[in-house]
Amino acid sequence: MWTTRVLGLLSLASLGAAGACDSASFNATASVAIASAIAVRSLVVGAEACFQVTCTEPSAQWVSIGFAASSKMVNSPVTNAVVFKSASTSVQLYALGDYSASGITLQADQSAIRVAQAASVNGVATFTFSRALAGSSADVALTDGGETTVLWAYGTSAWPAYHAARGATRLVLSSGVGPAQVFAAASTVVTTYTVIIVAAAFVTLLAMGLIATHAGDNWRVIHHKTLLAPPGSSHAAGAVLQPLADVKVGEWLVVAVYIATLAIIGASVNHQFVGASATRAASLTTGHLALAHLMLLLLPVARGKHWELAFGIAPDRILKFHRALGRVGVLLMLAHLLLNAVDRNVTTATAVGTQEAVPLYGFLAFLAFASMGLVAFEPIRRRWYEAFLYFHRVAAVAGIVLAMLHSMAVVYGMIFPLVIYGLSALGRLRAFFNRFEAHVEADAHGTVTLLLPSTPQTKRWAETMNPCSFFYVCIPSISATEWHPFSAIVSPKQDSIGFCIKAPKKGSFGDKVCRAAATSPALSVLVGGPYGKLSVDIAKYDRVVMVCGGVGVTPMLSVVNQSRDDKRHRDGKFVLHWVVRAPSDLLMADSLMHPLPLHVTSTLYVSTATAGSSARSLSGEDVAFLAGRPVLDEILNHERFLGEKVCVLACGPPSLVADVQRHAYELGFPFHKEVFAF
Known part of the structure; x- marks a missing residue:
């Protein structure tokens, strides 16, 4: 018996020395399909394994096969792939260092494989090679009876070119004659956690909002308290500093969570794609950061009472976040596009990379969102508001659909914001009734x-x-x-x-x-x-000073009229200062304004008048006015409201509102402004 075993081992050793592909058993082994157009025949002989690859795709100009530790094309350490080129019928080893063409390099040492045959006849490509079972720095170890991950791909353009199709499967190698076992194709998609991270950030913000809104008055101060002083009227950087001065403490906390979220996403992406080249890592990071912005972008425009209940603020207050998210998101999309354009065609409709993203749809989505951002710039938006609205809605739908076609990660990420927006839209349908x-x-x-x-x-x-x-x-x-x-x-x-x-x-x-x-x-x-909701609770103040200009009086009139029969408001609680250009403007909302209730102290101004006078209202009342504009130092100071809790409301021309805001900040008076900035 022992002599028979020794002879068998000697026979296998001689076959391995002669080449595994020379074995008669190899030709008797059946091929197995690992893809619709690719079949593989394999046999382990001694310390070697032989493989024959057949590709029946007539347009294939190159075919490749490789063995890796995972289903990803690029692994760490870098692994080899065997590439067959139809035009030259050559078979060579390439190192898969990156997903770009520049990262796939010809191995200087080709001794890791022994090519037995290569041909391309009547649109059918075949090549046969053997390699050692033992692993090396660029080759994973293979075992008799063991399962190995096989990567495959083919392209319809001359090498080097991006694949037309690719995939991964698991193959059980064997020294026995018969078809190898093939397991279901392993997914090449790398698990990412961007959607979960953004969802966790939103839950964090929701918890913070509920605490600030419902945990007591001490928390509500973050709705109107600001950190930065408003810039002076002549400040060179006023256009930049004024929006920052408008940001409340609570909104700065939102910004802090936002920045932390982006940092965590960046770290997570780089951890999941460890070993990726600098360009690919940057591309993946910018892509996932852009996805985070897209997920958050819809939430601020999902109008409804839910924002007031959860965060204690009105939808108009969070429009600033919609604009900021949109602008930063477009910049991230642009960076993502440019980083990908370095090594690949960004208009191809073929799915690429481990995440199987389709570049063409991403490119078109970028065009949709970038054009939205351009049309949304304030001078354009204000001049052609109706056209802006129509274009914004159409481009938004197109951009979201194209982004979802670009990557499945976007599909998963957009489920929650689309549900929230859809539910809020259903609520807004009541307006039609x-x-x-x-x-x-x-x-x-x-x-x-x-x-x-x-x-x-x-x-x-x-x-x-x-x-x-x-x-x-x-x-x-x-x-x-x-x-x-x-x-x-x-x-x-x-x-x-x-x-x-x-x-x-x-x-x-x-x-x-x-x-x-x-x-x-x-x-x-x-x-x-x-x-809409005021950032200050006027019921908790002894005096409410309202400074307004022109049609900016309208929100103040609502405050005044709602309190007409409220006995809690003592005479003089509401102090109104209203400035207009012409005396007739004082009657612009005559039937809704005059006569003013007794608990309102009003001083009206006409900026173009040279002397004080009056205008006759529909009620027959003479509405007196002063010439000029209000002097803010005189109407806003501590001496006038000694020992009283005071808040300030303002609405009207931006210059007037900015001056009022600056005075209120210097005096430490809580401030709220109404803006017509849609």
């Missing part, structure tokens, strides 16, 4: 007042909506698709609400409303809301 015949009052100075009829709904809004709330208003007779935000004014009787609409320029929505009001005493309107 809030139709009213509004009474119209027009004056000769480009201002129209719309007063909704008193109904259970409008009365409920007047009684329960937050001070300084706004609604989105649509007038179908002017445009069935345009919805514009306007501050709501509670009527003096507190049984309805109205809106004061000013025409800023010819052809604008306000101008169209003014022209329609000139020919009709009533207009059918749709309203959606209310939205």
Whole structure:
């Protein structure tokens, strides 16, 4: 018996020495399919293994096969791949150092394989080679009866070129004659945690918001407290510093969580793709950071009461985050695109890399988002607001769909924000059922007042909506698709609400409303809301100083009228300073304003007047005014409000609001401003 075994071992040794591919047993071994167009025949003979690869794809100009420790094309340490080129029928070893063409290099030492045959006949490519079972610095060890991961790919362009198809499978090598066992293809997608990290960050923000909003007055201060002083009116960097001065303490905490989230995502991506080249690591990092921004981008524009309940702020307050996320996100997308363009065609429709991303869809998504960012710049947005809205919505849908087609990671990441946005959109559909015949009052100075009829709904809004709330208003007779935000004014009787609409320029929505009001005493309107919430709780202050200019008086009128019958407000609690350009402007919302209640102390100004005078309101009251503008040092100081808790509200021209904000900051008065910056 022992002599038979010795003879068998000697026979195997002689076969290995002659070459595993020369074995008669190899030719008797059946091939197994590892892909639709690729089959492999394998046999272990002694210390070697022989492989024959057949590719039936007629357009294939190169075919490759490799053995690796994982299903990823690029591993650490770097592994080899055997590449067959149809044009020259050559078979050579290449090191898979990176996913780019420049990272795949010809091995100087080709002795790791022994090529037995190579041919390309009638569109069928075959090549046969053997290699040692033992591992080396660039070759994983193979074992008889052991499972190994086989990487395969082929391309339809001349080598070196990106693959047309690729994949990975698991193959059990054997010294026995018969087909090798093939297991289900191993996934080449590397697990990433960007979606989980962003979700955890959102939960953290949600918990912080709930604490700040509902854990007591000591926490609510972060809603109106700022860290940076407003810049002076002549400061050279005022355009940059003013937005930073507007950021509240709570919003800085949001920024801190945001920065930490980006840092964690960057560290996670680099950990998951350890060994990637610097260019690929940067590409992956910028791509995942862009995904994080895309996930967060929809949330600030998902309008609804949920933001007020969770964070104690109104949707308009978080629009700044939408703009910032959009701009930074587009820059990250651009960086991601440029990093990929270094080594590959960014317009190919073939899935590439371990994550199987499709470059073409990513490129088109970038164009959609970049064009949105361009059109959203303030000068363009304000001049062509309606066109901006239409384009923004269409490009947003296109960009999100294309981004989801670009990568499955985007699909998973967008599920939650799309659900939140979809649910909020369902809530906003109620606006299409809030139709009213509004009474119209027009004056000769480009201002129209719309007063909704008193109904259970409008009365409920007047009684329960937050001070300084706004609604989105649509007038179908002017445009069935345009919805514009306007501050709501509670009527003096507190049984309805109205809106004061000013025409800023010819052809604008306000101008169209003014022209329609000139020919009709009533207009059918749709309203959606209310939205908006003050960052200060005016009920907790002894004095509420309101400084406004022009149509900026409208949110202040709502505060005044809502408190007309509230016995808790002593005389003089509300101090109103309103400046306009012409005396007639004092009557722009006459029916909703005059006469003012007794608990309001008002001082009105006309900037173009040379002397004080008065204007006659519809109620017959003489509305007195002073010439010039309010002197802020005189109306805002500690001596005037000695021993009293004071907050300041402002709305109107940016220069006026900035001056008021600066004075309030210097005095330590809590400050809130209403802005018309949509």
